Amino acid sequence: MSTENQVRQILQDIEQVMRDLKLWQAMPPEAEAFDSVEPFSVDTMSSEQWLQWVLIPRMYALLDAETALPTRFAVTPYFEVALPDAVRLLATLQRLDDLLNIED
Numbered sequence: 001m002s003t004e005n006q007v008r009q010i011l012q013d014i015e016q017v018m019r020d021l022k023l024w025q026a027m028p029p030e031a032e033a034f035d036s037v038e039p040f041s042v043d044t045m046s047s048e049q050w051l052q053w054v055l056i057p058r059m060y061a062l063l064d065a066e067t068a069l070p071t072r073f074a075v076t077p078y079f080e081v082a083l084p085d086a087v088r089l090l091a092t093l094q095r096l097d098d099l100l101n102i103e104d
Helices: 003-020 031-035 047-064 076-082 087-100
Strands: none
Touching: 003 047, 003 087, 031 047, 047 076, 076 087
16 A cells, blocks of 8 residues: 555544543634644644644645655654543654654
């Protein structure tokens, strides 16, 4: 399976785990929340909002545009602090980190 297909599958898995854990939200944050310049939009969004409304759509946009995927990637450490009890989500995020964290 290509890296791109693996990323798509992991993104789908992340969404499913978030739904299972009742972290998936029906409504996006207010438009101003997307103007944050802080990492993970920590000043304007919860961690699960950032994951759902920023990271996942950006990753799909890269895939759809057939643009190079990031090669130094690590979101799991943030979520280990933000959502330490979400073990299944952390494991799924780690799969994405492992796939994309490619050494030069």
